[in-house]
Amino acid sequence: MDILSNVKHRYPFIMVDGIIESKYMEYVVGFKNISYNEPWTQGHYPEKIVFPGVLIIEAMGQVSSFMFMKEENNEKPTIEDGLGYLVTVKQMKFIRSVFPGDKLMIRVELLSKVDNYITVQGYCHVEDEKVAEGKLSYIVKEDNHE
Numbered sequence: 001m002d003i004l005s006n007v008k009h010r011y012p013f014i015m016v017d018g019i020i021e022s023k024y025m026e027y028v029v030g031f032k033n034i035s036y037n038e039p040w041t042q043g044h045y046p047e048k049i050v051f052p053g054v055l056i057i058e059a060m061g062q063v064s065s066f067m068f069m070k071e072e073n074n075e076k077p078t079i080e081d082g083l084g085y086l087v088t089v090k091q092m093k094f095i096r097s098v099f100p101g102d103k104l105m106i107r108v109e110l111l112s113k114v115d116n117y118i119t120v121q122g123y124c125h126v127e128d129e130k131v132a133e134g135k136l137s138y139i140v141k142e143d144n145h146e
Contacts, residue, residue, distance in 0.1 A: 006069060007062060008083065012039045015059035019066050027109045030063035036100040051098035056132050060122035061086055064108040064136065067120075082116070082140040092134030102126045116140040 003016050015032050022028035034051050041049050065084060098104055104124055111119040117139050124132040 007065060009062060013058075014062070015055060016062045016066075019063070022066050022069070024069070025067065025110055025113070027107065028063055028067040029105070029107045030066065031106060032059045032104045034098055034100050034102045034104055038100075041100065049100055051100075051102070051104070053092075053094050053132070056094070056098065056104070056124055057086075057089055057092065057134070057136065059104060059106055060108055060120075060124065060132075060134075061136055061138065063106045064118075064120045064122070067108060067110060082142050084118070084138040084140050086136060086138045087117075088135075088137040090135040090137070092132070094132050096126075096129065096131050098124075098126060098131050104131070111135065 003014070003018065004010075007014065007016060009015070016030050017033045019028060019030045036049070040052060040055065044050060044052050061084065104126060106122060106124050108120045108122045111121050113119075117137065119135060119137040121135050122133060123130065
């Protein structure tokens, strides 16, 4: 799946490197390769570089958007019009630090969708070790800024 064709974020704020699997309106599995050459590495923290928790949350949110893409008439995936805006983060746990060189695996499952209000549960792993988990809620609003 072509990430840049299907997500509106761009460098330096794209937090998805690949989507491995997804089932429309159920779940999605993606990943982010954590590297030394990203802008945040200069300040978080130079003596021991750690991937910021807030960017783990952002990666979960960006991966979750792929859950709402579907194949129509055997064409490329499309997403419903609109932009998702984060409204709540609940029960977020950061279990261990994530470092450059890690491959952050992200699984996001749909908990509820009521109109344009969406709640998901996200799980992040590095290799077989859980590094973070929590619930995100966001609202999808019409994209009328061009």
